[in-house]
Amino acid sequence: MVCQRCIMTVKEILSRNEVAYKKVDMGEVELERPLSPEKTEKLKKELLKVGFDLILERNERLISRIKTVIIEEIYSESLSNKKLSEILSEKIHYDYSHITHLFSDSEGKSIKKFYNEMRIERVKELIEYDELSLSMIADKMRYSTAAYLSTSFKKHTGYSPSEYKSLKSGHRSSLDSF
Numbered sequence: 001m002v003c004q005r006c007i008m009t010v011k012e013i014l015s016r017n018e019v020a021y022k023k024v025d026m027g028e029v030e031l032e033r034p035l036s037p038e039k040t041e042k043l044k045k046e047l048l049k050v051g052f053d054l055i056l057e058r059n060e061r062l063i064s065r066i067k068t069v070i071i072e073e074i075y076s077e078s079l080s081n082k083k084l085s086e087i088l089s090e091k092i093h094y095d096y097s098h099i100t101h102l103f104s105d106s107e108g109k110s111i112k113k114f115y116n117e118m119r120i121e122r123v124k125e126l127i128e129y130d131e132l133s134l135s136m137i138a139d140k141m142r143y144s145t146a147a148y149l150s151t152s153f154k155k156h157t158g159y160s161p162s163e164y165k166s167l168k169s170g171h172r173s174s175l176d177s178f
């Protein structure tokens with residue numbers, strides 16, 4: 001789940017299936033009590049209909065939480081001045097070396113690479129909104145300069161920011177495709 005609409009959808013599915021929950025947050029649900037295997041399977045099918053998956057295995061939950069923390073950070077009003085490793089360690093309560101190893105093994109790429117991919121997707125979105133200058137986007141997304149943002153953007157997308165902006169249809173990826 002990556003937005004408030006996603007949270008509302010999950011809450012509605014839980015309510016419709018009479019599943020009592022304590023809280024629904026980005027990427028996680030805390031239930032009042034464990035579900036029967038039948039109810040778990042039914043809930044999984046309902047969630048799949050709207051593009052969500054039920055993650056029960058501990059490492060999968062941890063990977064999902066890492067992705068959620070990164071996406072929340074990137075979409076916050078202002079990025080933290082802290083290092084990504086500090087943010088993740090504080091919010092996930094695991095040593096960074098443990099979670100980075102687990103993430104790389106599971107996803108086939110580093111946390112930093114995933115973070116950079118998400119950051120570029122956010123930059124694409126900000127370019128398409130056409131409300132901020134490239135310098136303002138660079139500052140908002142914590143790139144040292146607009147030139148460094150341009151270089152990084154071209155490396156990831158094959159387009160300069162101005163070339164991307166001139167494309168009539170955006171080439172953004174949905175966040176759950178990463």
